[in-house]
Amino acid sequence: MLNLSMKPTGWFQIGWSDELAPGAVKPMKYLGHDLVAFRSEAGELAVLDAHCHHMGAHLGYGGKVKGDCIACPYHGWQWNTKGENALIPYQDHPIRKKLRKWDVVEQHGIMFLWHDPAGGPPRDGWLPDVFDHPEHPADPADFYPCYPDAVVLAPEEPIHPQLITENAADTMHFRFAHNAPEDPLLLAFDTSTAIWKSTMGFRSKVTKEVAMLLHARNAGVGLNFSIFDHPVLARRLVLSCTPIDDEKSDLRVSYYFRRDPKSPEHMPESVRQMARHTRVLFEEDAVIWRHQKFVQRPIYARQDVAGYTALRTWCEQFYEATGSTQGPLKVLEDAGEPVNCNLL
Template sequence: MKVPFTWKVTGWFMIGWSAEFPLGETRPLRYFGEDLVAYRDESGEIHVLTGHCKHLGAHIGHGGKVVGDCVECPFHGWRWGPDGRNTAIPGEKRVNRGLRLRVYPVNEQNGCVFMWHHPEGAPPNWAMPDVLGLFPELTVDPGSFYRPYPEFSRKADGEPVHPQVVLENGPDSAHFRYVHRATVTPRMLDWNESEHSWTFLTGWPDVRSADPDAMAMLIHAHMFGLGGSISAFEGSANHRLIFAATPVDDETSDLFYSIWWPKLPGDDSDVPPPAVRERVEKQFLITVWDDLSIWRYQKYVEHPALSPQDAKPYMSLRQWATRFYDVPAETPA
């Protein structure tokens, strides 16, 4: 997908689920065109660093070893700390103070892992919101949901879709009927943009009521930069979900989708029962693949002919998105 803006977006981006980062193990990643190494140190904290050792370029994520809070290169045993500094060189009493791996700040919460990306390495200038802490008007107990991973989580690797295009689904009410086979068309009831978030409220009309303003369900949504959207459902469904997109390179993104489904009354288990898993799969988890059937072949239109009900929020979102592009788009050679 060719877009008129960079894939080197600034913000918080999902890189996986907590269970994918076991204690004391390294894991290779590739995002924003860079090879990375992620590891959970012996105290349980996750770190993300430049993937290639500054000594002779071995990828630390492939065969690297965790030692305390450091990661050790599998080639010659050079160790690197969570601040990116060289902490040990085998056979030598000194360290190399001139070499340093780039550090990517990490936020781990509610079973999900996020990293901060800035194309020039600037530190975070806003905090990643708490998935279950948003929408204070909807009181929630984190223990009242089944675990999101692995039963209620899905990932699509290397898809040709830019994160902004994923978020543009939010104010696009008309596509629900055609892409997701919805029997009613939702209505955008309100939206608001702030420096680092774009929030909106969508209503799904109650077809059983004669009142055109009666809603069977409300969806409260919060976009955390261009990294993704967190939604809370209220009414006929009362779950929460996150839909996130993280650029792999200048052509593709990995997509992450997780649902926090309310536990059945009296159920203390974190593992959802088969009947609940089947319902969530059929009604909600398939929506990712519905959208991908469009995005994989879509051409980005800079000046779309929008319907009157979608025009204002749609263009508000596009204008808001420009603040996360700190570098220009890549120009083909």
Template sequence: MERSTPDHGTVSARRFARGWHCLGLVADYADGKPHPLNIFGTRLVAFRGEDGAMHILDGYCPHMGADLAGGHVEGDSVVCPFHHWKWGSDGKCTSIPYCKRVPARAKVKAWSTLEKNQLLFVWHDAEGNAPDPAVEIPRIEACYSADWTEWMMRKMVIQTNCRELVDNLADVAHFGPVHGSPASYFCNTFDGHLGYQMFQGEDSELLGSGLRADSAYFGPAYHITRMTAKTGGQTVDTLLLNCHVPIDQNSFELRYAIKVLKQPHLSEAENQAIAEGYAGQAHKSFFQDVAIWHSKTRIDKPILCDGDGPVYQLREWYEQFYTDVADLPAPSKKVFESKGGVWRQLDEVPEQARSQLHLI
């Protein structure tokens, strides 16, 4: 594969990605209290209103600067702890207890939210555009099925730029050294706002044998993987969530979660025990990456060899989320496949690499 060194990362070093960002489980925000969010270089507040919907507003009161997360929820409003100004779900001030007239300029930004797959999402766009209907978060039936365990989630803060995490989508060479599971087959597809990876390996030190991982980024920050492997004499079928939200340009919140398909011949307790055991192994595998991210630095022009895969093409795909909508190139699809360590670019996605995520 031909290697070049394009200058990616210039825009992405100054802004945050356009798209849906996952904030974790909806249930964690649904207790009727305001929750602080330190993301996108600012402070936000999230709360569930009396209307049953999740709302996210800019987190500081524009009156005298108090933190709205220190207040309380009343109806569909969050009440400032300092002077009890009420801020509605649309960001407008609805009431001031010691004043009859609310100033026309009394409003804060209301952020677009989405609840899907038991998860809460917030939309970010540096240009202030509304969510693009074409960049949707797909419904995953496993999240609404009793055949699967509940999400087992962990949250952590990584002290580096979030692009370091996204690079893993194309970084086939790290699976052997970091995870002890070298790829026997690998394929990347970059198709509009979707970035796919198909991984197959013979053995994994932590996750079992015959490992197959079908994964995709739906936009810049929400990553889902369907993974199967044989361990302990049975096939374990899992769904992995790997999502991030930038705190600033040099740190991000990372949420990692797993669901496991239950074995029909086992009891609920037995299935939960298997799920928790395998989740522990998956977390160990994932934390092998975390240890690298914690200490690495950003390299905008890495020196690559022929076995490294389409790292620059991945970054070119990823740069779209940092580019003004008016300046975006026409949508395209690029496919790269590796067999026996030899890379080639294809015109179409091969049968072996076709994603089944839409069938979950």
């Protein structure tokens, strides 16, 4: 049974790279921690614990970048991208105590932060790449950047990351939530590593044959990378749900649309229309997530059993935090074991 902590282990999106220019500072709060993100004058991204060790000022509100350091707005103490105290303006030597430096990675214009409730380093193989897919690689240069034209930001939503993760095994909602003409098929899934891998097949309304494949790779709870394999509708997608605290999360959607050879540098209006439609698609799911109760012991239909049970078992490895609340998720505790409605 999942403990549904709002502080799971894994990688989480904290924004888009172009939101933070060299010399810029941004206050953040994620996974219950006050953070400050800044980019050095040379362009290096750093995320540190937010409060200066001197008198506790929040470096994200009024802090200034000086070279590779962020200077406290209160007394000017400087902290470098490693979290080290580099300068006390009115003292001839810095202190040894560091601010916590968080592990971050930038990938195709997205900023990711590593979280381990025990404080451990990033684990090998826990962050896939939406373009460096083993079976379906692509050159990122062949796609428009996702930011700022093909993204969705839904801040401070009362949504648990488990809910978006369950889409990886859910074929049957597409017809009802997204008006798909036919029910997709869950063709394959693999739970043998820390990356969930699955393939869905979307059928043509006319031929009833599979016309588009959706290859999904989930990185822990709250981070999904998807590839839409279709001659015309080819695109790549990153969907993320990053807990802020025990009550709310920031949700983001990032689409990478293939460049039009006639307009390789500037996204044409036809692609912009598809990009704007991403908000509509997001809301079709979000309106359910915002009011959904989580059923620990579902009554499964036959189509649900294999995918859902495998996914939930796979998710257990990411809920390592103990004593943490389940946040906004309302849980229905049904008696008995999960059952298949076809057996009733």
